[in-house]
Amino acid sequence: MLTQGLMLLAAALGGDVGKLEWLGGAWTERRADGGWTEEYWTPPRGGLMLGAGLDGKGGKVRQFEQMRIETEEEGRIVLVAMPGGGPAVRFAMVRQTADLIVFENAAHDYPQRVSYRRMGSTMVASTARIDGSREMRWTYVRP
Numbered sequence: 001m002l003t004q005g006l007m008l009l010a011a012a013l014g015g016d017v018g019k020l021e022w023l024g025g026a027w028t029e030r031r032a033d034g035g036w037t038e039e040y041w042t043p044p045r046g047g048l049m050l051g052a053g054l055d056g057k058g059g060k061v062r063q064f065e066q067m068r069i070e071t072e073e074e075g076r077i078v079l080v081a082m083p084g085g086g087p088a089v090r091f092a093m094v095r096q097t098a099d100l101i102v103f104e105n106a107a108h109d110y111p112q113r114v115s116y117r118r119m120g121s122t123m124v125a126s127t128a129r130i131d132g133s134r135e136m137r138w139t140y141v142r143p
Contacts, residue, residue, distance in 0.1 A: 015096050016096070017069055017071055020069065022099070023118075026142060027039045034057050036055070037053070048069070050067070053067065067080065079114055110129065112129045113129065121141065123141075124139050
């Protein structure tokens with residue numbers, strides 16, 4: 001009964017990893033202080049996208065993250081993030097449009113919300129708490 005309910009919820013949310021083709025590829029943010037952030041996403045295949053993120057300054061990497069967006073067996077779309085190669089944290093998709101996908105996990109300390117939005121030729125990624133506080137943003141372009 002629970003699995004059927006989750007399938008109905010996923011169907012109601014209308015999530016589809018295949019509609020995230022715009023997220024696939026390389027994205028870079030360069031900052032005036034010499035800092036940079038990069039994200040790389042594979043094209044969607046079979047309900048799965050693999051991602052990697054790097055953050056650094058000059059030639060030095062300060063942080064990295066492994067990620068994936070996947071369709072679970074019951075049809076739910078999730079973002080799975082492993083910052084620094086640590087334990088996986090799951091975020092359930094709560095909203096998807098042609099240019100936006102939002103994931104949430106209210107039980108996680110920070111972030112609780114992760115979003116990706118295409119804005120023309122740029123992509124804005126953000127993290128925040130559920131209430132929108134402590135928001136951080138990255139504005140990426142194609143290298």
